[in-house]
Amino acid sequence: MSEVKKIATRESYGNALVELGKEHDNLVVLDADLAAATKTGIFKKAFPDRHIDCGIAEGNMMGIAAGLATTGMVPFASTFAMFAAGRAFEQIRNSIGYPHLNVKIGATHAGISVGEDGATHQCNEDIALMRTIPGMTIISPADDVEARAAVKAAYELEGPVYMRFGRLAVPVINDTPEYKFEIGKGVTLRDGKDVTIVATGLCVSYALEAAELLADDGVDARVNNIHTIKPIDEELLITAAKETGKVVTVEEHSIIGGLGGAVCEVLSEKCPVPVKRIGVNDTYGESGPALRLIEKYGLDGRGIYESVKSFL
Numbered sequence: 130m131s132e133v134k135k136i137a138t139r140e141s142y143g144n145a146l147v148e149l150g151k152e153h154d155n156l157v158v159l160d161a162d163l164a165a166a167t168k169t170g171i172f173k174k175a176f177p178d179r180h181i182d183c184g185i186a187e188g189n190m191m192g193i194a195a196g197l198a199t200t201g202m203v204p205f206a207s208t209f210a211m212f213a214a215g216r217a218f219e220q221i222r223n224s225i226g227y228p229h230l231n232v233k234i235g236a237t238h239a240g241i242s243v244g245e246d247g248a249t250h251q252c253n254e255d256i257a258l259m260r261t262i263p264g265m266t267i268i269s270p271a272d273d274v275e276a277r278a279a280v281k282a283a284y285e286l287e288g289p290v291y292m293r294f295g296r297l298a299v300p301v302i303n304d305t306p307e308y309k310f311e312i313g314k315g316v317t318l319r320d321g322k323d324v325t326i327v328a329t330g331l332c333v334s335y336a337l338e339a340a341e342l343l344a345d346d347g348v349d350a351r352v353n354n355i356h357t358i359k360p361i362d363e364e365l366l367i368t369a370a371k372e373t374g375k376v377v378t379v380e381e382h383s384i385i386g387g388l389g390g391a392v393c394e395v396l397s398e399k400c401p402v403p404v405k406r407i408g409v410n411d412t413y414g415e416s417g418p419a420l421r422l423i424e425k426y427g428l429d430g431r432g433i434y435e436s437v438k439s440f441l
Contacts, residue, residue: 134273135298138331139237141276142294143168146205146235147175148277149284155201156284159194161187161208166296167237169207187212191220191232198230203284206232210239210293214255225289226262233283234291240381241409241426242297242331244419251414257386259291260359266312267359269293269380269388271333274303275356278310286312293330295381297419300334315362317369321351324441325369326433328379329355329388335423336379338430343437350437358388363395370400377405377437381428384408405440407433 150156150172157179164170164182173180183190187208194204206213213221213236225232236255243251259267266286270276276294283290302318318333319340328336333354340350351373353365370376376396378389389406396402409426423429427436 133300135300136273137296137298138270138273138276138294139166139168139296141270141273142235142237142280142292143171145277145280146172149281150176150179153203153284155203157181157197157202157204159183159190159204159206161185161190161212163208166209167207167235169235187217188220191217192224194232195224195228195230198232204232205235207235207237209250210236210252210255211250214258214291215252218258222262226265229264229288231287232289234289235294236291237294238296239293240295240330241414241422242295242381242419244296244422245416247416248413253381253383253409253414254386255293256358256382256388257390260386260391262289264288265359266290266357267293268312268357269330270356271330271354272299272301272303274301274308275310279356282310282312295331297331299331302334302337310356313357313360313362315356315365316354317351317365318354319350319352321349322373323349324375324377324437325351325353325373326377326379326437327353327355327366327369327388327392329358330381332379332381332428335428335430335433339433339437342430342434346438348438348441355388358391361391361395363399366392366395367400370396370402375403375441377407377440379407379428379433381423382408384410403440405436407436
């Protein structure tokens with residue numbers, strides 16, 4: 130069997146910006162002195178006149194992006210998730226969200242898979258923060274195919290968008306002819322009748338691994354990929370809850386306020402079923418190899434499998 134192709138979604142972000150830049154002259158990319166890491170340096174090489182390095186001043190970068198949006202440009206403001214959602218939250222809320230400006234935020238290096246950079250750079254709170262901003266669309270792509278599609282969809286959508294990308298190379302799982310990306314719509318990757326696993330970001334591929342392990346135990350697990358966390362696909366969630374009766378959420382994010390919170394909010398109001406949230410359990414991350422951290426925090430295929438088995 131050939132080895133599965135792996136690409137970091139931050140790479141997908143940089144490549145997608147170049148493709149969009151060829152088609153749209155009004156696309157401009159901003160970065161906060163991290164172009165090599167966020168991969169916007171790929172865009173800078175292709176379109177140096179449309180790349181602005183704002184320096185280590187993320188709040189100022191968001192203000193510049195807001196100003197550019199008022200002139201008809203479509204700015205993609207790029208930095209690590211910790212510095213976008215965390216350091217620049219007030220500017221995003223007041224300068225971009227409040228006037229509902231057409232700014233796209235490319236947040237890379239999210240979650241514990243940032244690895245050796247440690248707890249200060251492992252942002253496990255960004256989805257929760259961005260969900261509180263009225264009118265903010267939040268997209269957390271699972272692989273290269275989805276990340277590229279997300280960048281294109283973000284450009285085409287009027288209004289602020291927060292896109293979450295990772296540092297770690299992840300398997301390409303959506304390279305199928307029938308795959309279709311649509312903001313606000315989830316994807317069913319595997320049908321099942323015993324339990325629904327709802328995953329986002331890099332955890333989607335691990336959820337599929339867990340489903341295969343569960344199948345060996347006679348458990349038929351459905352796997353849903355929720356790439357758009359806000360607005361979330363309520364219809365898909367309700368259908369899955371009705372058909373399987375139990376739901377497990379998996380995310381490389383705090384279990385507080387992220388995908389698990391969003392799913393619980395929908396189901397508690399519209400289709401109450403038992404829900405198990407798998408993620409970072411109200412703790413900080415730590416320094417270490419990304420794959421070891423994913424395993425330690427129970428987000429790999431084996432960890433998800435064991436959590437689901439215990440839940441069932």
